[in-house]
Amino acid sequence: MGEVLEFGTAKAGPGERGTGYIKVGELSDGAPVKMPVIILNGKNPGPKMLIWALEDGDEYPGALGALDAANNVLPDMLDEMNGSMVLLPATNISAFRGNPFGGGTRNSPLDIDQGARLPSIHPGNVYGKHTHQLAYHINQVTEKYDPDVHIRYHGCKQMNGWDRVLYRKSPEGSALDKLARACVTKPGEMCMLTFDRGEPVERPLQVSMESNGGDNGVGNGYNGDSMRDGLLNCMRHLKMIPGEEIVVDKIQYVGYKRxxxxxxxxxxxxxxxxxxxxxxxxxxxxxxxxxxxxxxxxxxxxxxxxxxxxxxxxxxxxxxxxxxxxxxxxxxxxxxxxxxxxxx
Ligand SMILES: [Zn+2]
The missing domain is CATH 2.40.50.100 (RNA polymerase II/Efflux pump adaptor protein, barrel-sandwich hybrid domain)
Structure with a gap:
């Protein structure tokens, strides 16, 4: 049997799903700023998968895909699930909430200069600006959970583009390379965008799935299907859920150049x-x-x-x-x- 998992007001024992909120700040009237969390705790022990979506508060497909998996697909599989998932579907919650006219913004409006980019300031600072404090609270979750796999969702809203898996360049057949390939479930649907800056990290394995809403998507689009399918296939690859892993034979690898x-x-x-x-x-x-x-x-x-x-x-x-x-x-x-x- 696995362990009981608890983050904020969400709690789930083995074989259970838990939902709730984690407090990440306060508005000037003392109202709490709360970030949603979904825990899917498989009945059996296995890999621990942490997922962050909406670090940029207007990049929707990853959140929509992960929520579809966590709310509609995985709850029925908990008895046969190995390991667990902790999903933070809207990490940059105040940016997701956006402006009074609707829709999200990229950065949080709670920072007076709105210039703080959540993805680039981890692990944050509890004594810093709102977004730095937010990053601190998010990373408290990471430290407590100690994940084996960390999936982040992005996808620049301002562009039409080819969906991609972004990760650190890794040798063919390495654990990271195999996990990244499992994100792709249809030939040509996604490409592999690799980078080689920074030190290699063995654990957690880290990939970022990025969607611009598909080739003909207008900017970010609302379609998270490729993001959902990639996530579920990663779970099959890691033997977290039953089912044969979808293996795509040929995938295009690309890299940016200075x-x-x-x-x-x-x-x-x-x-x-x-x-x-x-x-x-x-x-x-x-x-x-x-x-x-x-x-x-x-x-x-x-x-x-x-x-x-x-x-x-x-x-x-x-x-x-x-x-x-x-x-x-x-x-x-x-x-x-x-x-x-x-x-x-
Ligand atoms: Zn982004």
Whole structure:
């Protein structure tokens, strides 16, 4: 038998599901800021899986997919489930709550400059600004739970793009590489975006599933199906739930490149404009492009092209700007382009 798990007001013994809230701050009237938590505790011992969604409070598909799994699929499997899952479906809860006009915001409106990016400030600081304190409370959960696997959900709302699995570059056949491949359940649906900065971590295994709502999704979209399917397949891979793991034969691996420009450095993963105006992409997601190829244009109010956006590398288009018809200089990336590395 497994152990009893308790986080905030949620509690679940072996074979049970628990839901509740964790207090992560207070508003100026003393009202608590509470983050939801769902515990799925399998009857049998096994891997411990921690999931964070909505660290950026407007990136929905991961949260929708994980909630679908946790509320509609997994509750019926608890008797045969090995190990447990702790899901924080809306980590950046005040950003998720957003503004009075509806919808979430990327960063929390509770920080006066709204500049604190939750994903980049872990493990946080209980004496810091609201989002730093939030990160501290989230990481208290991590420390108490001590997970074997940590899945994070992202997907930039401002772009159309190819869904991807983001993780640290790992040798073929390694535990991390195998887990990352289990996130992909349909050929071509997701690519593998690997990076090699930082020290390798053996435990917990960490992957980030990122959805822009599919190829034709408008920005982030509301469809979390690929995120749900990837999560359930990871659980099959880890033998947490019954069922044969779906194995996709060939998956495209890609990587961003830093490119030296005469005036500075550019990343192929975050191509910005230096002019403002109406933006049009001349290429589609998954198109192959050449270094120097004009991939988009910015036009002024009078229909004149004020900037040609060129690809800095030979690569494949991962995403294109879709938040609005217009954009200011450096306001957001207009393209993410990556080099194809492996296809296996
Ligand atoms: Zn994000």
């Amino acid at each position: 490119v030296e420009k005469p005036e500075g450095m550019a990343s192929s993963g975050g191509i910005t404009t230096q002019k403002g105006g109406f933006f049009t992409s001349l290429v589609a997601v998954k198109d192959d492009v050449k270094a120097g190829q004009v991939v988009g244009v910015v036009k002024n109010f009078f229909g004149e092209v004020v900037e040609e956006v060129k690809s800095p590398i030979d690569g494949v288009v991962l995403s294109t700007y879709a938040e609005a018809p217009h954009i200011g200089s450096g306001q957001w990336r207009v393209f993410a382009i990556a080099a194809r590395t492996e296809y296996r």
